[in-house]
Amino acid sequence: MSKVFAALGMSIDGFVAGSNARPDNPLGDGGTRIHEWIYGVETWRARQNIDGGQTNQDNDIVQENFARAGAYIMGRHMFAEGEVGWPDPPPFRAPVFVLTHTPRDPWDRQGGTTFTFVTEGIHSALDQARKAAGNKDVQISGGADTVRQFLADGLLDELQIHLAPLVLGAGVRLFDGVSPELGLMPTRVIGSPQVTHLTYQIGERGA
Numbered sequence: 001m002s003k004v005f006a007a008l009g010m011s012i013d014g015f016v017a018g019s020n021a022r023p024d025n026p027l028g029d030g031g032t033r034i035h036e037w038i039y040g041v042e043t044w045r046a047r048q049n050i051d052g053g054q055t056n057q058d059n060d061i062v063q064e065n066f067a068r069a070g071a072y073i074m075g076r077h078m079f080a081e082g083e084v085g086w087p088d089p090p091p092f093r094a095p096v097f098v099l100t101h102t103p104r105d106p107w108d109r110q111g112g113t114t115f116t117f118v119t120e121g122i123h124s125a126l127d128q129a130r131k132a133a134g135n136k137d138v139q140i141s142g143g144a145d146t147v148r149q150f151l152a153d154g155l156l157d158e159l160q161i162h163l164a165p166l167v168l169g170a171g172v173r174l175f176d177g178v179s180p181e182l183g184l185m186p187t188r189v190i191g192s193p194q195v196t197h198l199t200y201q202i203g204e205r206g207a
Contacts (some may be wrong), residue, residue, distance in 0.1 A: 004126065004132060006140040006147045007160035009195075011036040011168035016144050026081040028171050034164045037194035038062060046103040047091035058192050065160075069094060070136025071129040073122075075146035076100040079115065089113060095132040097125045099146060110201055122149050142176045151178055156202050159184065163196045 008016050011034050018028030027034070038044045042053030043063040053059070072092055074082075079098045082090075089111025090096075096115045099122065107115040118125040129138045140150050150156040161174075188199040 001182060002070075002130070002135060003137045003157040004140065004150065004155055005068075005137055005160065006142070006150070006156060007162065008037075008142055008144075008147065008174060009162045009164060010174060011164055011166050011171075013167045013169065014173045014175065015168040015171040016142070016174045018168060021077070021081065021143075021172070023084050025079050026085060031171065033166055034168065035162075037164065037192070038043055038163070044091075047093070047171040049087045049089075056192065057097035057190060058195060058197075061162075061190065065139065066093075068137045070133030072096040072139050072141050073125050073129050074098055074141040075143050076102075078143045078146070088147070095129070097129050097132075097139075099125055100165050120154065122146075122153065126150075126155060144172045144176075147174060148176075148178060151182060151202070158187075159200045159202055161198045161200070163198055164194070166195075 001109065010016050016034070018031035019032065021028035037058055038056050041059035041062055042055050043059050043066060045051070045053040047066065071094055075095065076099060085180050088109055090109050090113045092113045093111045096113060098115055098117050100117050100119060103119055104117040106117070116128065118128065126138065140147055140156065183203040184200040185203060186198065189196040
């Protein structure tokens with residue numbers, strides 16, 4: 001059975017983005033430091049139309065996630081930050097459903113990526129994404145508020161945190177406002193010099 005999963009980079013003090021995030025300052029002040037581990041791996045670079053890169057265990061994680069995701073869901077702010085910077089074709093190569101309050105026609109890009117703008121909320125977006133993904137999984141790409149909505153409604157099966165060994169100091173925390181009843185059962189831990197990959201099965205505490 002297909003899963004709904006999220007995969008986010010995080011600083012060791014709990015931030016997934018820095019302060020003042022906006023389209024001309026994607027990921028906020030210092031936020032790109034959280035993701036430095038990914039910029040050198042071959043699979044990420046290939047999805048950005050950049051040659052070269054490392055083929056290590058970090059690359060294996062990125063490759064695995066791209067392979068399993070048949071559709072993506074993201075918030076409007078994440079889309080706005082990425083729209084100005086993603087290459088064509090964008091890195092997704094699959095349907096992307098954008099949560100928004102502003103109607104907009106679908107945006108077709110090269111490589112199989114179509115951005116569909118959903119104004120009816122997360123349940124509608126997930127229904128559409130599941131149909132588009134077929135037997136593959138649905139990835140909740142972010143940002144933090146979008147992931148929190150899926151957590152609050154019990155719609156997330158798995159959470160991956162790519163924990164960077166740095167202190168960001170300020171910004172957006174993933175778990176602000178999340179219920180203390182949230183259960184996180186660790187299912188995989190993979191460490192490398194630049195990042196620790198933590199995978200959790202989602203449930204209620206004590207379940």
